[in-house]
Structure formats: C-alpha cells, structure tokens
Amino acid sequence: MRLTYAPRDCLPADPLRYDSRAAHALGELAVGVYLTPWNFSHASIVAGWTGANVFEERGVQVGVAYHPNVIAIVPRGSSERGDWRDNFFSVWRRGWSPPLPPDASLGWGFRRQLAVSVERVLSYIDPLMETFSKAKILVTGHSLGAALAAGYVAALTQRPGRNPYCAYLFESPRAGNAAWATWYESLLVPTWSVVCASRGRVDLITRVPKKRWGFRHVGNRVILADKGTYHGLDAWEEYRASSPVGHLAGWRIVSRLFHSIRAHTGANLLAALASRVEIIEQLERVQDEAHGGPVLVAGGQANPGR
Secondary structure (H helix, E strand, O other), X not given: OOOOOXXXXXXXXXXXXXXXXXXXXXXXXXXXXXXXXXXHHHHHHHOOOOXXXXXXXXXXXXXXXXXXXXXXXXXXXXXXXXXXHHHHHOOOEEOOOOOOOOOXXXXXXXXXXHHHHHHHHHHHHHHHHHHOOOOEEEEEEEOHHHHHHHHHHHHHHOOOOOOOOEEEEEOOOOOEEHHHHHHHHHOOOOEEEEEEEEOOEEOHHHHOOOHHHOEEOOXXXXXXXOOEEEEOOOHHHHHHHHOOOOOOOHXXXXXXXXXXXXXXOHHHHHHHHHHHHHHHHHHHHHHHHHHOOOOOOHHHOOOXXX
16 A cells, blocks of 8 residues: 655644644554555655554554654554454453553453553664654554554553654544543543544444443544534534434445445545545635635644534
C-alpha cells in the first residue's frame, strides 16, 4: 500500500481539535500496517519517514515509523487466527499491572497482546527519543490495532518524557471497563475515536464488547457518516437523529448487518477520511480566490461539518 502523506501531515496543529488531514495521514498508516505489514517500512521511507520497522512478538505486530519531528506507533489490526481468538476472549476482562489501577481492567485478548509487545516496542522508542529529542509521539491503529493503541498510550504515560502528543483510534472495539475509561481520560492525552457509518449503519465492531457487559469506549467520538461528520458530546444523538432505524423488516436487518460490516473495512475508512480532506481543500481554494492569495486553514478547521 502506498502512503500519500509526509510525516509532517500526521501532526495536528492543535491536538485538542480534530484534524481531518492528520486523521487521513494516520489512517493510511493504520490501514497500511494492517493490510501490508511486509511493505510498511518501504512505503514509510518512500513517503518521507526517516525509517520504519514492524515488530512481531508471538503473533502480535506493531509498526513504528520515525522522523526527527514525529514518531508514530501503529499496532496492527486483526489479520491472523490468533487475533480473532484474542478478540473473542476479550469479552472477559483482566487487570494489567503496570500500568492500570486495581479496579480497571482490559479485555483478556487485548491485554495479552499488549503484555507480549509493549516492552519490546517501547524499548525501541527510548533510544529514538534520545536521538530525536524534539519528536512528538503519535499513536494510531485500526480495529484491534485501535484497542491496542489505547493501551500503548497508557503504557507511554508511565514513562517519563514519553507522553503521546495525541492518539487517533479508528473503528475501535470497547477495550476495557468503566474504571479503565475513566482512568484513561485522566491521562489527558488528546484522543479521537473515529467511527465510520455506511448508509446509516455504524461500524459493527465499534459496538462490541457490549456496553451492558461493562465495557466502555475512550476518547472523543467522531462519526464519519454519509450525511456529514459528527463529533463532540452530542455526536451520537445528532447522528441517530439524522439516521433513524426505521421498520425492521427481515430484508432491512440483513441490509443493516451488511452495511455495518462494510463500514469497518480499511478501504471504506480511507474513502471517508479522504472525502473530508477534499471538502477542506475546496474551501481553501475558495478562500484563496476570495483573498487573492493563499490563505491556509490551520488543521483543516474550516470544515463546518466536523
């Protein structure tokens, strides 16, 4: 898979505001390490990164791309039999110490993948941060990789000088319990949890494990829907109001399931992210023409639909 963004494009100007360009750039990394981990290093270097590696430990793969200004940590999503096993067993939760407090717990499979990979990856990050002392750490991932990315954020905050600049989690399942979510928010790492919708149906994977089983999402929700982009505290309510369920006929249930699964694919995610960037670029061109010269819209914040 070819990466179309340079490392600088991955850095939001303001990590506290959702940035469509940075989201698309990081989405490419997340999908790239998921679909073509064997090509991740080459594609990253061609795109302008100084170097990149994919670490594998007992079936768990994590990509790291680095540059003097940016270091990206990118756990891989589900692509092997062991990943699906870990996903299934994540309906049961266990603590992870360090770094979690005693009452917080993660899905068993998510915890296992973190336990076998975190130390090796962070040991690789430490000398990189010594070399690139001004680099900002970004964490991203798609699907299972997004659940693991939240765990990497937690682990990084326990190391002095390693707090991530921000995290973009794409199509993440619920990784842990309410105590985990509350503790994660207390880390104060800007986190955007991005969900796709296809023809009014939200990505199925983001709805498991079930909330009634005690699981919770982390981060600020962003919903990329056909009718617009919703984010903030009222994102779900606004999205549901724009996409009512309607009559649950048998054919409609099948259609909803199909589109919920389609919404989870990497191709659908990248297409949704790219469409938002196109809107920003159109607005920038209009502003350029109106002002008679280049007027940059920092972080793409001109997009009224975000």
